[in-house]
Amino acid sequence: MGIVSRKEREKEEMRQLILGAALKLFREKGYDGVSIRNIAEAIEYSPATIYLYYKDKSEIFFALQYEAAAVKRDHIMPVVEIENPWERLVEFGRRYIDFGMKHPDLYDLLFITLTPMESMENQECWKLGIATHSFFVETVQACVDARYFKSTDTETIAYTLWCHAHGLVSLFVRERMRMYPEEKREELARKSFAMIVKMAENL
Amino acid sequence: MGIVSRKEREKEEMRQLILGAALKLFREKGYDGVSIRNIAEAIEYSPATIYLYYKDKSEIFFALQYEAAAVKRDHIMPVVEIENPWERLVEFGRRYIDFGMKHPDLYDLLFITLTPMESMENQECWKLGIATHSFFVETVQACVDARYFKSTDTETIAYTLWCHAHGLVSLFVRERMRMYPEEKREELARKSFAMIVKMAENL
Amino acid sequence: MGIVSRKEREKEEMRQLILGAALKLFREKGYDGVSIRNIAEAIEYSPATIYLYYKDKSEIFFALQYEAAAVKRDHIMPVVEIENPWERLVEFGRRYIDFGMKHPDLYDLLFITLTPMESMENQECWKLGIATHSFFVETVQACVDARYFKSTDTETIAYTLWCHAHGLVSLFVRERMRMYPEEKREELARKSFAMIVKMAENL
Amino acid sequence: MGIVSRKEREKEEMRQLILGAALKLFREKGYDGVSIRNIAEAIEYSPATIYLYYKDKSEIFFALQYEAAAVKRDHIMPVVEIENPWERLVEFGRRYIDFGMKHPDLYDLLFITLTPMESMENQECWKLGIATHSFFVETVQACVDARYFKSTDTETIAYTLWCHAHGLVSLFVRERMRMYPEEKREELARKSFAMIVKMAENL
């Protein structure tokens, strides 16, 4: 392993260090609430150093969103192996929620955090997100085609299921479950997932 | 009515003036985008004046959260008049979503923004929220009691319905509907609400 | 004298304080070399205070240029009283140079300092400068009309005289007379002025 | 020619490379607008490399001033060939102005920029400048000796001519010709030069 590759690795490590700190902070205080200084302090470097790795604040944000989208994809995509569309759909849902529970910061970044206005329509991240979403909709479509539902309104079915899953995860991620005792929350989520699956069966 | 009470009234009016302006601005520019100065300019007072009514920016924030809870209650609570529990439940859902759509910032404040839990005002706000939530759960319970559902798991039913509604509104409020064309978004929301109602009927 | 007028006066004093410090600094280090912080330090106020009196750095600069233009006008304009155009012209030149010698900072600001790019075509300052310049050209024209010169090329005559005067003052203001012993410099300038007057007589 | 001298040569080449880039950039963006980074990028080296050749930014500045003095000398000095002193004087003036027009930044550096007087390089530069100036004065003296003027005050004649030329170039370099339409400016300068020559003839 040569010098070059070591340097590359170190550079990559530094970028990860920055992203890690940024992620934590963005989650806690929102995009606007976080300053480059905050990030720098968190990793114990000078603010100027950050600029050696990322052009500006929004680039850090986008890098993070891309990472998050990639992690999400990797977490969910194994379901492509499942042939039966209904089972694939259920497993997709389970994994979607599981991703949110295991990586609340990433989920937050992808689906909750208010993004800086330069919308990212043409960003890699957006493509990645769209791809996963499309796969989800196609799976619903496959279920529709295979007559798993009475309804044939693929779009609305997909959207409705997404609403439920997103709502469920969001309430966790943004700590709106305080009226339920800590130890019952996860169980409730599991039950609710089972219930929406049941409900979907009769769609 | 004495001098004291008039002064109190005037003080209250001023507080309302501030909150009103703050709300409008938060809606336009987001919480972080608004400064005390902005609020002061909007009501044509000096920044220092604000401090005569609110200790600091965060206190305005908490006052707003309380306001939001009140607005939400007023928006939803007319449904207490509906005697039939199923109809009451459906109307509750409709109004909950309607509130979120009409007051995205208030909804945001109540259900999405990460908040510190200190503050007195915040406790008032919390009580108010709990009350509305309880009423919702009781309505579900009434439906269960009246055998509107096969399932009798009130808690899970209520939670599941909330997840859907919250997911639906959140996706709007935090602008995660970009993959759907602007003009179709509301229709989709309406269809989804109809669908979850249908699904609930067969619970 | 009421409170209002006292406040106004204090405000005006503060503006003068800022302008005074700024003038000195701009001269020494050029527009780009001076920071708002520098100015603030010079007058022992905080940087933020400056912004209570001037919107930004360029506004200070423009205010200063305007002041300079006004002082220059007041210094020179008494010559309007002189009826004989030739005498008026000579006196104009003498006073122009005198202004430069007595107020090197102001002269610098008006004719040497590189200005921030937002050109000031429509600024009051520009108008003022143009007015004085026009008066100068008109005086030359009057001399031409009265056959004081053989040449009738008013524009070139005016410009040539200006070049000399500006060159003379600039060499002083920007300290390029070092090859002449300190004590002889002013005499040299006086002689040169006399010489250009002589030369003009034979134009 | 040994290794040492080759290395010296290469070092000199590098210094020239840096100065060349610096000059180009100074011309485009002004002294303050140029950073070491900019220079480094322009020559495709790292910023740190610059420091192997110049201690700091100001040293580049002084080196440039010296360069400027050399370029000026090379631009003007061919006139030594002209035997007739009057023709030599006129051509000197023409070339002086021409140098200023063609290299406004160099001219600026030499005759307008406020400079600290420390630095060795600067002394070299100063000697060079003095030499050219002396040559100019000697040429005027030659004209006086050859009775080209009625006046015999060599010093004042030289200074007066210099004032005109310097004034003319300065007004260009520091952009004080805005009241004349862009396309007429050069013509005006040419006419003014012709006029001062005429005026000198009758001195």
Added chain:
DNA sequence: CATGAATGAGAGTTCATTCAT
């Protein structure tokens, strides 16, 4: 010889906040 990495200092600017009036 050349450089990548790092930083302290500083730029312009805005903000929440205080306090004397």
Added chain:
DNA sequence: GATGAATGAACTCTCATTCAT
């Protein structure tokens, strides 16, 4: 009760400069 004046602290970002490699 209201405010004008003031400021310390913070912001994003760039720069000149150093140093280990």
